[in-house]
Amino acid sequence: MARSDGLRSFEIRTYGCQMNMHDSERLAGLLEEAGYQRAEAGANPDVVVFNTCAVRENADNRLYGNLGHLLPVKNAHPGMQIAVGGCLAQKDRAVITARAPWVDVVFGTHNIGSLPAAPGARTGAAAGPGRDRSSRWSGSPPCCLPAASPPYSAWVAISVGCNNTCTFCIVPSLRGKEEDRRPGDVLAEIRALTAEGVLEVTLLGQNVNSYGAAFGDRQAFGKLLRACGGIDGLERVRFTSPHPRDFTDDVIDAMAQTPNVMPQLHMPLQSGSDAVLRAMRRAYRRDKYLAILDRVRAAMPGAAITTDIIVGFPGETERDFSATLDIVRQARFAGAFTFQYSVRAGTPAAAMDGQVPAEVVRERYERLAALVAETSLRENMLLAGREVEVLVADGEGRKDEATHRMSGRARDNRLVHFAPSGAAPRPGDIVTTVVTRGAPNYLIADGVPVAVRRTRGGDAWQARRAGQAGRAPVPVLLGMPARGRPA
Numbered sequence: 001m002a003r004s005d006g007l008r009s010f011e012i013r014t015y016g017c018q019m020n021m022h023d024s025e026r027l028a029g030l031l032e033e034a035g036y037q038r039a040e041a042g043a044n045p046d047v048v049v050f051n052t053c054a055v056r057e058n059a060d061n062r063l064y065g066n067l068g069h070l071l072p073v074k075n076a077h078p079g080m081q082i083a084v085g086g087c088l089a090q091k092d093r094a095v096i097t098a099r100a101p102w103v104d105v106v107f108g109t110h111n112i113g114s115l116p117a118a119p120g121a122r123t124g125a126a127a128g129p130g131r132d133r134s135s136r137w138s139g140s141p142p143c144c145l146p147a148a149s150p151p152y153s154a155w156v157a158i159s160v161g162c163n164n165t166c167t168f169c170i171v172p173s174l175r176g177k178e179e180d181r182r183p184g185d186v187l188a189e190i191r192a193l194t195a196e197g198v199l200e201v202t203l204l205g206q207n208v209n210s211y212g213a214a215f216g217d218r219q220a221f222g223k224l225l226r227a228c229g230g231i232d233g234l235e236r237v238r239f240t241s242p243h244p245r246d247f248t249d250d251v252i253d254a255m256a257q258t259p260n261v262m263p264q265l266h267m268p269l270q271s272g273s274d275a276v277l278r279a280m281r282r283a284y285r286r287d288k289y290l291a292i293l294d295r296v297r298a299a300m301p302g303a304a305i306t307t308d309i310i311v312g313f314p315g316e317t318e319r320d321f322s323a324t325l326d327i328v329r330q331a332r333f334a335g336a337f338t339f340q341y342s343v344r345a346g347t348p349a350a351a352m353d354g355q356v357p358a359e360v361v362r363e364r365y366e367r368l369a370a371l372v373a374e375t376s377l378r379e380n381m382l383l384a385g386r387e388v389e390v391l392v393a394d395g396e397g398r399k400d401e402a403t404h405r406m407s408g409r410a411r412d413n414r415l416v417h418f419a420p421s422g423a424a425p426r427p428g429d430i431v432t433t434v435v436t437r438g439a440p441n442y443l444i445a446d447g448v449p450v451a452v453r454r455t456r457g458g459d460a461w462q463a464r465r466a467g468q469a470g471r472a473p474v475p476v477l478l479g480m481p482a483r484g485r486p487a
C-alpha cells in the first residue's frame with residue numbers, strides 16, 4: 001500500500017482519446033500536488049483512478065471487468081480507494097454505483113480539479129461509497145505541469161466541450177458546451193512548461209478553430225499560434241483537432257508565418273460523401289475540405305496532412321463510400337485513422353434508419369485501409385533523400401530487425417526510425433538526418449550521418465530518469481490511437 005518512503009500512492013488507468021490522456025496528466029499533477037506519489041512497481045496503490053471513455057466500444061465491459069479484479073485486492077487492503085472518472089462516469093454514474101458499490105468516488109469530466117479532495121473525504125459520514133463529492137469545475141483548468149508526458153513534450157488544453165452536434169458523437173452530451181481558456185492563461189502555462197524543459201506543445205480542444213467564440217474573438221486561435229511563436233525555448237507547436245467548418249485563412253497564415261508552428265495538419269474528414277456529412281451533421285462539404293487542403297499546401301508546400309474517417313455510417317451507400325475513396329486519392333493524406341462505425345448508445349446516429357450490416361462495414365473498411373496505406377506509402381517514398389529534423393522520442397518502437405535504431409517525430413509529425421551514427425542522442429534531443437526510405441507508416445534513415453543537438457528537453461528527460469529510478473512506469477494507455485475520433 002503506502003510506498004517505501006511512507007507516502008500515499010496512486011495509479012491512474014487511462015482509456016480513450018487524447019483529451020482523456022491530457023485529463024490524466026492533470027489528475028496526476030493534482031494528486032502529486034496533494035501529496036500523493038506514484039505507486040511503486042508491483043505495489044498496490046492507496047488510490048486507483050480509472051479515467052474512462054464512452055466512445056470506444058466495450059469500454060463499459062472492460063471497466064467492470066477491471067473493477068471486479070480490484071474487489072478482492074481492496075478487500076485485502078482496506079485502506080485502498082477506487083475512483084472512476086471521465087466520459088463513461090459522466091454518462092453512467094448511477095450504473096457504476098449500482099454495479100460496483102465498492103467504488104469510492106465517481107466524478108465527471110467537469111470536476112477533475114476537485115478529485116484530490118475526494119479520496120481524503122471518504123471517512124466523513126456524508127461520503128458514502130459511489131457518491132460524487134466534487135462540485136462542477138468552472139473556469140479554466142488549473143495550470144499543472146504534466147506528470148505522465150515525457151518532460152520535453154506536453155499537451156495544453158485551450159478549451160473543453162464542444163458546440164457542435166455531430167450525430168455519431170457523445171462528447172457534446174458528456175463534456176457540455178465549449179468553454180475557452182483565456183489566451184493569457186494558456187500562454188502562461190506554456191511558458192511554465194518551457195521553463196521546465198518542454199520543447200514541444202500540442203494545443204488541445206475538441207474544435208480548436210472555434211477557440212475564442214466564448215470571449216468574442218473569432219481570430220483568437222490564429223493569434224494564439226502567433227503568440228506561441230514568441231515564447232523562448234518553445235521549438236514545436238502542434239494542435240488538435242481542427243474542424244473544417246470553422247477553419248479560416250488567418251489560421252493558415254499564422255501557421256505558415258510562425259516558424260515554431262509545425263507544417264502539419266490533422267483535420268478530420270469523416271466522410272467524402274456530402275450526403276453522409278449532412279447526416280453526420282458535419283457542416284462542411286467535400287469541396288470545402290479539399291479547398292482548405294489546397295490553401296494549406298500553397299502556404300506550406302511540405303505540410304503533412306492526416307485525417308480521421310468513419311466507414312459505414314447509417315445510410316452510407318456504395319456510391320457514398322466511393323466518394324470517400326475518391327477524396328482519399330485526391331487529398332494525398334500522409335496517414336489516416338480509420339474507424340468502422342458501430343452504434344453508440346446515447347448518440348442520434350444510434351437511432352437512425354439504414355444501419356449498415358457489419359460485414360459490409362468491415363469489407364469497406366478493409367478497402368479504405370488498403371488505399372490509405374498505398375497513399376501514405378507513396379507520399380513517404382517521395383521523401384527519400386530529404387533532410388529531416390527529428391525530436392527523439394522515449395519509447396516509440398523500432399521497426400524490423402535493426403535493433404540499434406532510435407525513433408522520433410519529424411517536424412511534419414512523421415515517425416522516423418534512424419540509426420545513430422555517433423554518440424546516441426537522449427530522448428528530447430534533436431537530430432538532423434536524411435531519409436533513406438519511406439514505408440507506409442514511417443520513414444527510415446539508415447547508414448547516413450546523424451547530427452545531434454543536445455537540448456534542454458534531453459536534460460529534462462535525463463533529470464526525470466535520474467529522479468525516478470525504481471519508480472513505476474507511467475500508466476499504460478489503452479484504447480484509441482493517438483489521434484482518434486471524436487474530433
Ligand code: SF4
Nearest residue numbers: 162166169206486487
Ligand atoms: S465529433 Fe468533434 S466536433 Fe463533432 S460533436 Fe464530437 S467533439 Fe464536437
